[in-house]
Amino acid sequence: MPGGTFKGRKMDNYRNNQNMSLGIVGFGAFGQLAAHHLGQHFETTAYDPSPGLATVAKQLGVPLTSLHAVSQTDVILIAAPVSSFEQVVGEIAVACKPGALIVDVASVKVVPSEIMRRLLPPHVDIIATHPLFGPQSAAKGIEGLKIAVCPIQGKQHARLAAFLRKALGLTVIMTTPEDHDQEAAVVQGLTHLIAKVLLKMGPLPTRMTTKSFDLLSNAISMVQHDAPEVFEAIEKANPYAETVRRRFFDLAACLSVELDSASRTPPHNETGH
Numbered sequence: 055m056p057g058g059t060f061k062g063r064k065m066d067n068y069r070n071n072q073n074m075s076l077g078i079v080g081f082g083a084f085g086q087l088a089a090h091h092l093g094q095h096f097e098t099t100a101y102d103p104s105p106g107l108a109t110v111a112k113q114l115g116v117p118l119t120s121l122h123a124v125s126q127t128d129v130i131l132i133a134a135p136v137s138s139f140e141q142v143v144g145e146i147a148v149a150c151k152p153g154a155l156i157v158d159v160a161s162v163k164v165v166p167s168e169i170m171r172r173l174l175p176p177h178v179d180i181i182a183t184h185p186l187f188g189p190q191s192a193a194k195g196i197e198g199l200k201i202a203v204c205p206i207q208g209k210q211h212a213r214l215a216a217f218l219r220k221a222l223g224l225t226v227i228m229t230t231p232e233d234h235d236q237e238a239a240v241v242q243g244l245t246h247l248i249a250k251v252l253l254k255m256g257p258l259p260t261r262m263t264t265k266s267f268d269l270l271s272n273a274i275s276m277v278q279h280d281a282p283e284v285f286e287a288i289e290k291a292n293p294y295a296e297t298v299r300r301r302f303f304d305l306a307a308c309l310s311v312e313l314d315s316a317s318r319t320p321p322h323n324e325t326g327h
Contacts, residue, residue, distance in 0.1 A: 073097070077124030078116070079142055080133035081107050082281065083189045084159060088131055089116045091196060091222060099124055125149035132158040132166075135283040136291045139166055143173045152177040155210050159183055161242060161284060162292045163231035167206050179208025182231055184238070185224075190276040197223035204231050239294035244302060246288050249274040 076096035078085045082104070089098055093115060100116050101124040111118050124130065125146045134142045139160065150156065156178050160166045167182045174180055182204040192199060201224045205211035211228075218224045252258065252274060263271070289295050 074129065075099070075127035076129045076131060077101070077127035078131045078133060079121065079124055079146070080135070081111065081116075081118070082133065084185075085131075085133040086110060086114060087189050087192060088133060088159070089114045092131075095217075095221060096129065099127065121145055122149050126151060128154060130154060130156045132156065132160075135281075136160055136162065136165065136287040137283060140169050140173070143169050147173045147175060150175070150178055153179075155179045155181065155208075155214070157181050157183055157214070159185055160291075161287045162238065163202070163204055163234040164293055165291050167204060167231040171206055174207070176207070179210040180206040181208075181211050181214055182206050184234060186227075188276070188280065190279065198225060200225045200227060202227045202229050202234050204229055204234060206231075235292050236294050238288070239292050239298040242288045243292065243295045243298050245273060246277055246280075246285050247299060247302070249277050250285070253278055 074096050076092055076098045078089055078098065078100040079102075081089070081100040081102035085100060085102065089100065092098060098116050099119045100111060101119060101121045107118060121142070122145075126149060130146060130150060132139070132142060132146070139158075146156065152175075156170065156174060157180075158166050158170065160182075161184060163182050163184060167180075170180050170182065184202040186200040186202060187196065201218055203211060203215055203218070203226055205228075215226045215228065218226050252270075258271060258274075259267070260271075289299065
């Protein structure tokens with residue numbers, strides 16, 4: 055917010071402050087999307103041990119560096135898979151500087167929030183976020199898209215929320231890790247689950263379709279190219295996902311029984327004969 059300070063420097067919702075540094079940990083599809091939209095607001099560097107990222111990093115103007123160097127930035131954005139999240143946070147914890155803002159973008163929030171709260175030092179701010187979009191749904195821009203923001207430690211969440219709204223045009227949903235995961239277990243859990251099942255039934259029709267089927271196909275296309283670890287996180291790292299998944303399958307099984315029973319019932323003879 056105007057007039058606020060960040061580590062002794064004036065800031066305006068994090069905007070137009072090229073002296074502030076941003077380190078992205080994990081330069082996969084979402085890390086690259088973040089660099090594209092945040093590069094104009096921060097001096098950005100990234101770390102990712104995966105090979106073959108030099109070309110895209112150069113195109114985005116983001117130098118690839120060490121995890122230690124990235125951990126020394128003013129804002130650290132963790133876009134690493136949930137499977138390696140604890141190890142990454144542990145390494146950041148010994149290198150980050152006082153007053154740093156540490157933000158994650160995992161698809162689940164309870165587990166990453168607990169890890170960050172447990173491992174990171176008390177002299178940093180921690181905010182757990184979940185951009186409710188990805189490279190596919192953000193292909194035409196991110197303005198108007200949603201992001202969940204969960205304050206974990208420190209007081210910078212209000213400034214970050216203002217930056218997300220005013221500089222990036224996002225719709226900010228303030229919530230808790232628990233409330234996020236409860237809703238995401240339905241919203242994301244069922245979407246990805248249904249998409250997986252329908253893709254296994256493919257190829258799906260493309261010619262003689264209805265509007266509702268086209269919308270369903272569009273939803274599938276937005277998630278079918280997600281990295282496998284995204285599906286794993288949504289279905290296995292969310293503590294509420296199993297309950298939702300089992301209820302969905304149970305209801306589907308009940309409906310199947312009802313349909314099978316109806317198909318075995320003799321048609322009603324209106325004449326009574």
